Amino acid sequence: MIDLRSDTVTRPTPAMRKAMAEAEVGDDVWGDDPTVLRLQEMAAAMVGKEAALFVPSGTMGNLSAVLAHCHERGSEVIVGDESHIFQYEADGVSVLGGVGMHTVPTADNGELPLAALSKAVRADDQHCPRTSLVCIESSHNRCGGCALSLEYMRSLKSWADDLGLPVHLDGARVFNAAVALGVDVTAITELVTSVQFCLSKGLGAPVGSIVAGPKPFIARVHRLRKMLGGGMRQVGVLAAPGLLSLTESTKRLQDDHDNALLLAKGLASCPHIDIRTDLVHTNIVIFNLRDSCPLTAKDFIPLLQQHGVLIIPFRGGMRAVTHYDVSTEQCEQALQVMLSLLNEAESHAKHVSKYAMTNGTSLIGPEAKTVKGY
Ligand SMILES: Cc1ncc(COP(=O)(O)O)c(C=O)c1O
Known part of the structure; x- marks a missing residue:
């Protein structure tokens, strides 16, 4: 984990x-x-x-x-x-x-x-x-x-x-x-x-x-x-x-801040993620999923956990905190997991909505978030 x-x-x-x-x-x-x-x-x-x-x-x-x-x-x-x-x-x-x-x-x-x-x-x-x-x-x-x-x-x-x-x-x-x-x-x-x-x-x-x-x-x-x-x-x-x-520990906090910024910038590159990178000064990263995203934070957190990344719900969105027990490589890995799960969810939602439209029901928009499996 x-x-x-x-x-x-x-x-x-x-x-x-x-x-x-x-x-x-x-x-x-x-x-x-x-x-x-x-x-x-x-x-x-x-x-x-x-x-x-x-x-x-x-x-x-x-x-x-x-x-x-x-x-x-x-x-x-x-x-x-x-x-x-x-x-x-x-x-x-x-x-x-x-x-x-x-x-x-x-x-x-x-x-x-x-x-x-x-x-x-x-x-x-x-x-x-x-x-x-x-x-x-x-x-x-x-x-x-x-x-x-x-x-x-x-x-x-x-x-x-x-x-x-x-x-x-x-x-x-x-x-x-x-x-x-x-x-x-x-x-x-x-x-x-x-x-x-x-x-x-x-x-x-x-x-x-x-x-x-x-x-x-x-x-x-x-x-x-x-x-x-x-x-x-x-x-x-x-x-x-x-x-x-x-x-000792006071000397190494910059590493945690660098890792937090790495995560924050990576998350900001995803159009589904709402994040204020200008406020990521230290080791805390708060972000949310936009309405355009087929997933909500409530779906995303347990999904991440299944893929070995733990974060918590926070202020209506999510919070990730870096510390000395997570390395830069692990932060990069966590970021990749997050981005690929969002990508996958998007392709899945597109696929389902296309299927739904050909069957007369629309699953575009908020309903798409409830697609089984996400
Ligand atoms: C800003 C801030 N103040 C105070 C506390 C309380 O510390 P403790 O959990 O040791 O009671 C916390 C804990 O997370 C905190 O984030």
Whole structure:
């Protein structure tokens, strides 16, 4: 199988497995696991923040960060309507923190336009929730992995600073964003108050995320992590591959981006495929089948699986994600499988429609999609 469902399907490298076996551990709830302490120090330094905390998942990282910023119940966080926090994190900030989510429309390139943000900020009035935080995402998962430009992030920072609002970055794949922009990751993270990033996605560690920010903020995140059940004991075994994800995996992300672009450009060459190649900045490729295609995404995904390629349904279309467990050759192979299945479906549909017309029924157009076998 060529597994392009997500960059979370990567398996720990042999070096990571060795590091896990040999990791020095302590009890991290007591703060004496040396490997975790090392990981947190390195992570904070890499993103240029005062402190960092190792948490079990990106979801817990975002949740504890939002709650640490919005410490009053009845606060409101402004988020994009396509953000992971709004779409996929089970509304944890409202359920567990009494924090409302105020959504603004997300632009195609992942930006939250400043005009929309300004409209979303509440008046300082007893009737209103208290606007306490803005969350952004880069690279942006549902916007096809695009990276927010530094220009946009600078304008957002200056807008937020004027209002005294902190900005939290859901940077699950912030190292991918940095590679796409051709900058050190600190060029991105210096423009936000806090950041969450995952060690377990494109960076290939089996588990874990980091929350980084100012020391008093991280102290609040630490307490929240405990409250949420995320205090882990002899967890150096998981911090050890995390260290390698920072020192080694961050260096090879361009390969994944090149493979994603190869896939995206190849898909764009097919007239049945609708894709925004201009938004393929990193390792995520979102695409759909046009109405002209005899297949729908619903038909295409299981058909691909039968031919050894795994992708997932996404935003009404499909998503393929490249990572270190798929080589360039495998991406080329996956592309060929996709293109030839679409070709085959087209010839089949033409054949059937010709047959149907000679028999008095038309199978051109949407009905052709239901042709048996596809
Ligand atoms: C942008 C983004 N943020 C946060 C998360 C959550 O991470 P986790 O699955 O580790 O909870 C994901 C997961 O895919 C993500 O894509």
